[in-house]
Amino acid sequence: MREVAVIGVGMSKWGELWHQPLRDLACEAVLKALAQTKVDKVESIHVGCMTGGLFAGQEHLASVVADYLGFAGVPASRSESACASGGVAFKAAYAEVAAGICDVALVVGMEKMTDVGGDEATYALGTAADQEYECYNGATFPGLYGMMAVRHMHEFGTTRRQLSQVAVKNHANGLLNPEAQYHAKITFDEVESSALVADPLRLLDCSPITDGAAALVLCPLSTASKLGKKAGVKVLGLGHATDTIALHSRKDLCRLAAVETAAARAYKMAGVGPKDISLAEVHDCFTIAEIMVTEALGFAELGEGGKLVASGATAMGGRIPVNTSGGLKSKGHPVGATGVAQLVELVTQLRGEAGARQVKKPRVGLAQNMGGTGGSSIVSILGVA
Numbered sequence: 001m002r003e004v005a006v007i008g009v010g011m012s013k014w015g016e017l018w019h020q021p022l023r024d025l026a027c028e029a030v031l032k033a034l035a036q037t038k039v040d041k042v043e044s045i046h047v048g049c050m051t052g053g054l055f056a057g058q059e060h061l062a063s064v065v066a067d068y069l070g071f072a073g074v075p076a077s078r079s080e081s082a083c084a085s086g087g088v089a090f091k092a093a094y095a096e097v098a099a100g101i102c103d104v105a106l107v108v109g110m111e112k113m114t115d116v117g118g119d120e121a122t123y124a125l126g127t128a129a130d131q132e133y134e135c136y137n138g139a140t141f142p143g144l145y146g147m148m149a150v151r152h153m154h155e156f157g158t159t160r161r162q163l164s165q166v167a168v169k170n171h172a173n174g175l176l177n178p179e180a181q182y183h184a185k186i187t188f189d190e191v192e193s194s195a196l197v198a199d200p201l202r203l204l205d206c207s208p209i210t211d212g213a214a215a216l217v218l219c220p221l222s223t224a225s226k227l228g229k230k231a232g233v234k235v236l237g238l239g240h241a242t243d244t245i246a247l248h249s250r251k252d253l254c255r256l257a258a259v260e261t262a263a264a265r266a267y268k269m270a271g272v273g274p275k276d277i278s279l280a281e282v283h284d285c286f287t288i289a290e291i292m293v294t295e296a297l298g299f300a301e302l303g304e305g306g307k308l309v310a311s312g313a314t315a316m317g318g319r320i321p322v323n324t325s326g327g328l329k330s331k332g333h334p335v336g337a338t339g340v341a342q343l344v345e346l347v348t349q350l351r352g353e354a355g356a357r358q359v360k361k362p363r364v365g366l367a368q369n370m371g372g373t374g375g376s377s378i379v380s381i382l383g384v385a
Contacts, residue, residue, distance in 0.1 A: 001098045004235045005385055007228030008033035008217030009344040014332040015181040017211040022056045022112040023068045025213040030069055030108055033215040037228050043102035045076035048089030048109040049336035054124040056112040065108055082128035082371030086339025087378035090216065091238055097218050109340030110213040121209055128372040130246035142206060144247055144373050146198030149288040151253040156303030160200060164191040165309045166287035167204050167329055173316065174326025176357035181210050181332030205287040210332030214341035221385060233347045237270025237381040239263060245375040258377040259296035259368060266379040274298035277320060278362035279349055281342035283370035284327040293368055294322065316357065324349065324357050339369030346382045
């Protein structure tokens with residue numbers, strides 16, 4: 001197996017982009033990524049998208065991307081794992097380059113979510129849950145994560161203030177990210193007085209509906225200096241796992257077993273542990289998710305994630321900065337693009353190019369991308385080459 005590097009990264013602007021079709025968002029991100037390399041054509045394309053058909057009426061996205069980039073003839077495929085689709089597409093591209101199937105692979109994460117109304121968007125996102133046992137009985141994702149939050153509060157004393165800390169922190173980081181959907185400082189009072197969505201979760205505990213795309217270019221580490229205009233960033237480890245899709249089937253509502261397993265696999269492959277991570281991008285679709293994920297990744301003990309964020313350890317300048325990009329909460333959450341954008345942030349940070357949100361001398365970065373309520377998860381670890 002060959003060592004693999006990321007040599008190009010790109011993102012479209014994220015937000016409610018009414019006048020930009022899905023294909024244009026993808027092309028914008030890809031052209032930015034290719035501009036960081038010395039290649040003008042790729043040998044393989046991997047697309048991450050959750051529900052292009054329900055959101056944008058377009059399911060055959062692999063062909064769409066290849067066609068509109070002028071790459072017709074290049075093999076292309078699409079990966080789907082709900083909100084973890086982007087991370088899984090990255091895994092597929094990594095595997096091809098590592099195995100020697102191709103020398104230059106392109107990853108594109110994409111989603112156009114604002115072409116439908118609120119009810120349709122809720123339905124589309126709900127397809128990542130168990131339709132027969134959860135959605136049929138009226139469960140939505142805010143409701144499911146609300147139940148997880150209630151249980152975590154009951155078991156460990158996690159507080160409403162600690163949930164708010166996640167939102168306040170991530171919006172502060174998003175202010176420094178020019179591609180983020182929201183550039184808005186928020187306060188504890190604003191979070192806690194926002195509309196109640198699913199007790200205890202309020203509107204400002206929830207990630208938004210977003211349009212956007214992100215892209216990566218991968219090649220063998222041995223040719224990264226030849227093919228890239230900037231420093232290549234090495235892929236150190238990957239871990240992928242699943243869990244029961246329905247919450248009622250899980251042994252413990254306070255644990256994300258798929259994240260724990262994926263993290264253990266990624267740490268083992270990379271030869272590192274939680275204490276070696278310089279920064280992390282994690283799947284904060286709801287504020288409770290970030291708290292639970294930091295526990296599953298080993299940044300805090302089970303039940304201590306709320307205390308971790310309250311201590312300032314996950315803020316800029318803290319022991320383990322989390323979601324320096326603004327996270328899903330502020331940067332936005334075009335579901336198929338999220339996992340790819342997390343890796344864009346890691347590469348940008350590891351190159352020292354993150355500007356006002358730059359972490360001091362990072363060496364190893366971790367991205368954790370998750371589908372549904374943790375029915376699937378992928379963890380990727382990158383390092384300075």
